[in-house]
Amino acid sequence: MVACELEQKDANAFPGVTLFTKRQAPGMKPTAVYLPPKHPTSATKFDVVIWLHGFYVKNHEFLFHSDPARLREQVRDSGKDVVLIAPFLGYEYAVGDTFAGNYSVSDLATANWGERYIEEILGALARFLGLSSTSIPQLQIGKLIIACHSGGGNGMRNLVGSLGKYQGKLTACWGFDCLYGANARPDDATFWYQWLSGQSGRALEIVYGPSTLPQSVKLDLIGRGLATADGNQTQPQRPALKNLRVSLGHYDLFPAFGQMVRVNDLDPAFVDRFMIPQVADQPRHKPAPQRGEFLQHAISNVRSAFPFPKDIHYMIARGWLLQPTEQAMTQASQDSLDGIRFDVERPVVRHQLSAAVVRHAQLAGPGR
Secondary structure (H helix, E strand, O other), X not given: OOOEEEEEEXXXXXXXXXXXXXXXXXXXXXXXXXXXXOOOOOOOEEEEEEEEOXXXXXXXXHHHHOOOOOHHHHHHHHOOOEEEEXXXXXXXXXXXXXXXXXXXXXXXXXXXXXXXXXXXXXXXXXXXXXXXXXXXXXXXXXXXXXXXXXXXXXXXXXXXXXXXXXXXXXXXXXXXXXXXXXXXXXXXXXXXHHHHHOOOOOEEXXXXXXXXXXXXXXXXXXXXXXXXXOOOEOOOOOOOOOOEEEEEEXXXXXXXXXXXXXXXXXXXXXXXXXXXXXXXXXXXXXXXOOOOHHHHHHHHHHHHHOOOOOOHHHHHHHHHOOOOOOOOOOHHHHHHHHHOOOOOOOOEOOOOOOHHHHHHHHHOOOOO
8 A cells, every 4th residue: 555644835825734645655545634723733632524525626735725615714714623634536627518537436435445544644644743742643533524515425425334433433424515416326315314314413414506406405305204215295294304404505695676685684484485486376185296296396496496606516615614504403413513614605595495395396286
């Protein structure tokens, strides 16, 4: 195995400690590591966020220097003591209507890959920190968060199953516009529903834009007990998962009535009334569609109701990592990193899919 060694860069250009694996000693994955100003380098136990990037990242140094997600800035501005670890997963880029490159996360699914990777990075970090002390420290993880953006969603899906002895440290997974796996088996929504159903105390938060809307809406509806994995309405409604939060990514200012309305200052039910299209009541005895129409109508409703800005994909990544959540999902998510999430550009609508969206799906007939 190729050795893993860390070297410091940007010492005088950016607060905190920025480390990159050496190009001649990258280890399992070239990796960027950031220790924020608040982190005492003498600490031997700390919370960790592993960030899994998507396409268009050229190398591991690009992650901190040029990536639009601005990871270091978010960690720095949070004022939180959390170590950010970001492996480089390959460079994928668009060529016409297709993609080219070497982006791959399949190895993250191999047995105990996550455990071995974490051990390797902790070991390299310990050796780096030991250069200024009389002994090499033994580093430990307190709480572990896996966060991802875009194509990194498949990596997060793989990594949760290969953490080995660190499985018990996993507190939450945060996915930012990442549920692209409609053709996976099972699809992303079903996978994460099943994963959460078998977890105790771990939380999942998904924030989505238009490109990941179908799977995100599906996860929201089945997670709240309103839909089956086939997209049909549940009869009767099942109990909702308490450790799941699915939210639309959007700016907190919304044009309405000829003015800019601050969405998070309004009652969600009122917001729903003018943001969600309404339909006339239909006979209540009409049988619920059983060919997935319930889910398809809900997806159509949300897509038509919310005009996503063109740059929302990266705005979600820049404005959601470690941002304060409006309500704690569970005590576990409340405890994870003190329940804090960064708030850089606030591209959010803070309410989940509304009763109005569901009501529209229930009432709309086929073909609408």
